[in-house]
Amino acid sequence: MEKADIGVTGLATMGRNLARNFAHHGYVVAVHNRTEERTRQLMDDHAGEGAFLPSGSVEEFVASLNRPRKAIIMVKAGAPTDAVIEELAAYMEPGDMIIDGGNANYEDTRRREAALKERGLHFVGTGISGGEEGALNGPSIMPGGAAEAYKTLGPLLEDIAAKVDGTPCCVHVGPDGAGHFVKMVHNGIEYSDMQLIAESYDLLRQALGLSPAELAEIFREWNRGELESYLIEITAEVLGHVDAATGRPFVDVVVDQAEQKGTGRWTVQSALDLGVPVTGIAEAVFSRALSGHPDQRAAARGLAGPDATAKPEAGVHADLVEDVRRALYASKIVAYAQGFDQMAEASKEYGWDIDLGAMATIWRGGCIIRARFLDRIRAAYDADRKLPTLLVDPTFASALSEAQDAWRRVVATAATIGVPTPGFSSALAYYDGLRRDRLPAALVQGLRDFFGAHTYRRVDREGSFHTDWSADRTEHSA
Ligand SMILES: NC(=O)C1=CN([C@@H]2O[C@H](COP(=O)(O)OP(=O)(O)OC[C@H]3O[C@@H](n4cnc5c(N)ncnc54)[C@H](OP(=O)(O)O)[C@@H]3O)[C@@H](O)[C@H]2O)C=CC1
Numbered sequence: 001m002e003k004a005d006i007g008v009t010g011l012a013t014m015g016r017n018l019a020r021n022f023a024h025h026g027y028v029v030a031v032h033n034r035t036e037e038r039t040r041q042l043m044d045d046h047a048g049e050g051a052f053l054p055s056g057s058v059e060e061f062v063a064s065l066n067r068p069r070k071a072i073i074m075v076k077a078g079a080p081t082d083a084v085i086e087e088l089a090a091y092m093e094p095g096d097m098i099i100d101g102g103n104a105n106y107e108d109t110r111r112r113e114a115a116l117k118e119r120g121l122h123f124v125g126t127g128i129s130g131g132e133e134g135a136l137n138g139p140s141i142m143p144g145g146a147a148e149a150y151k152t153l154g155p156l157l158e159d160i161a162a163k164v165d166g167t168p169c170c171v172h173v174g175p176d177g178a179g180h181f182v183k184m185v186h187n188g189i190e191y192s193d194m195q196l197i198a199e200s201y202d203l204l205r206q207a208l209g210l211s212p213a214e215l216a217e218i219f220r221e222w223n224r225g226e227l228e229s230y231l232i233e234i235t236a237e238v239l240g241h242v243d244a245a246t247g248r249p250f251v252d253v254v255v256d257q258a259e260q261k262g263t264g265r266w267t268v269q270s271a272l273d274l275g276v277p278v279t280g281i282a283e284a285v286f287s288r289a290l291s292g293h294p295d296q297r298a299a300a301r302g303l304a305g306p307d308a309t310a311k312p313e314a315g316v317h318a319d320l321v322e323d324v325r326r327a328l329y330a331s332k333i334v335a336y337a338q339g340f341d342q343m344a345e346a347s348k349e350y351g352w353d354i355d356l357g358a359m360a361t362i363w364r365g366g367c368i369i370r371a372r373f374l375d376r377i378r379a380a381y382d383a384d385r386k387l388p389t390l391l392v393d394p395t396f397a398s399a400l401s402e403a404q405d406a407w408r409r410v411v412a413t414a415a416t417i418g419v420p421t422p423g424f425s426s427a428l429a430y431y432d433g434l435r436r437d438r439l440p441a442a443l444v445q446g447l448r449d450f451f452g453a454h455t456y457r458r459v460d461r462e463g464s465f466h467t468d469w470s471a472d473r474t475e476h477s478a
C-alpha cells in the first residue's frame with residue numbers, strides 16, 4: 001500500500017492549507033482531524049489537487065506514514081497539543097518525528113522535546129507564519145529541534161516555504177524550543193508593527209481630520225517607499241473598505257477593543273525574565289489591554305484633556321504626514337532592534353546559537369511581518385554578526401538621524417493634542433536612553449542604597465559600596 005511522505009493532523013484553517021501546500025508540491029500527504037467531518041470536507045473540496053491519504057483514527061494515520069514518520073500537528077496550543085502528542089507517540093517508533101506547527105509556548109516545546117527524546121522520538125517545535133494564505137502558498141517556517149531531524153525534514157519544509165530571490169523562507173533555527181521562541185518574537189514584533197501603524201492612523205485622523213479613505217491613500221503611498229511591507233499594504237485595504245450594511249468606513253463599525261491570543265504577552269514575559277527591554281512590544285500588548293477595559297474607559301471619558309483649540313499649526317498638513325511616516329520608520333527600527341536583542345539574549349541563555357541574519361532572511365517572505373526592511377537587517381548582520389544593537393548599524397543609525405527631528409515633533413504634537421502614541425513615545429525614549437552618556441539610574445542606585453542598603457558601584461573604583469545614611473554617612477566597602 002502506498003504510504004505518505006508527511007502527515008498533517010488538525011485540519012482547520014492552517015492545517016488544511018498546509019496539507020494542500022505539500023500536495024501541490026508532489027508529496028503524498030496523510031491527513032487526519034479529531035472531528036472526522038473536517039477530513040471529509042478536505043477530501044470533498046480538494047482531493048483532486050494532489051495525493052491525500054485520509055485517516056479516521058490516529059492509529060491509521062500513523063500507520064499510513066513512511067518511516068521515519070513525519071507528522072505535523074496543527075491544533076490549538078496548550079493542552080490540545082499535549083493530548084495529540086500523546087496519541088501520536090503511542091503508535092510511533094524510535095526515529096519518528098512529531099512536528100508541532102502551532103503557536104506553542106517555547107517552554108512547553110522544551111519540555112516536550114526532552115520527554116520525547118527519552119522515548120527515542122524527535123520533537124520539532126516549528127513556528128509557521130503567514131496565516132491562511134501563507135500556509136497554502138508558502139509560509140515562513142521556523143523549525144527548532146535536533147539538527148539530525150532537520151536533515152530529513154528540512155528539504156520538505158524548504159520546498160513548501162515562501163521563496164524570496166530563490167531563497168526559501170525556512171531554516172533550522174536551533175535546538176529544542178528555538179523555533180517556537182523565534183516565532184513568538186516574530187509575533188511580538190507583529191504586535192509592535194500594528195500598534196505603530198494604528199498610532200499613525202489615529203494621529204493623522206485626529207490632527208488633520210483626514211477620512212479613512214484619504215488615510216488609505218497615504219498608506220498606499222507609503223507602501224511604495226522604505227515602509228513597504230505586508231502590514232502597510234493591508235492597512236490601506238482595511239482603511240479603504242466600506243461597510244456594506246451601513247455605508248460607513250469599515251474601521252468605524254468595528255468595536256475598538258483589540259484582542260490577543262497570547263504570543264505577544266509571552267514575548268514580554270520572556271523579555272522580563274531575560275532582562276531585555278522590549279518596550280515597543282510591551283506598549284503594544286498594554287495598549288490592547290487598555291482598549292479591552294470598556295468600563296474604565298467609560299468612567300474616564302470626562303477627564304480633562306488639552307484645550308480643544310490645541311491643534312497643529314495651520315498649514316502643517318503635508319509636513320505632519322511626512323513627519324509621521326518618518327516617526328513610524330524610526331520606531332519600527334527600534335521595535336525590531338529590541339526583538340532581535342531578545343533573540344540574541346535567549347540564544348545565549350539556552351545555548352541555541354541563533355543566526356540573527358538568517359532570521360531576517362526567513363522573515364522576508366511568507367510571514368505577517370514580511371517587509372523590504374528585513375533585507376536591511378540581514379545586511380546589517382552580514383556586515384557584523386556581533387552587532388551590539390541594530391541601532392548602531394551605519395544604515396540604521398543614519399536613518400534614525402534623518403528621522404529624529406520629525407519623530408520628536410510627532411511625539412510633541414501627539415502630547416499637545418492629547419492623542420496617545422505609546423509606541424512612538426516609548427521608542428523615542430528608548431533611543432534617547434541608549435544614546436545617553438549618563439542615565440539617572442545612578443540616582444535610583446543611591447535611593448536603593450539609602451532605604452535598603454542595596455549597595456552601589458562607583459565610577460572611579462572597583463567593588464560595591466554602602467553609605468551609612470542613618471549615621472555619619474561614611475562609605476564602606478560592601
Ligand atoms: N490562524 C492563523 O492565522 C495561525 C494559526 N497558527 C497556529 O496554528 C495552529 C492551528 O491554527 P488554526 O488552523 O487557526 O486552528 P485552531 O487554532 O482554531 O484549532 C482548531 C484545530 O484544533 C483541533 N483541536 C482542538 N482541540 C483538540 C484536541 N483536544 N484534540 C485534537 N484536536 C484538537 C481542532 O479539531 P476539531 O476539528 O476536532 O475541533 C481543529 O483541527 C494553532 O496553534 C494556531 O495558534 C499559526 C499561525 C497563524
Ligand SMILES: O=C(CO)[C@H](O)[C@H](O)COP(=O)(O)O
Nearest residue numbers: 129130259260261262263368
Ligand atoms: O501567528 C500568527 C501570525 O504569524 C497569528 O496571526 C497571530 O497569532 C495572531 O495573534 P493575536 O491573535 O494574538 O493577535
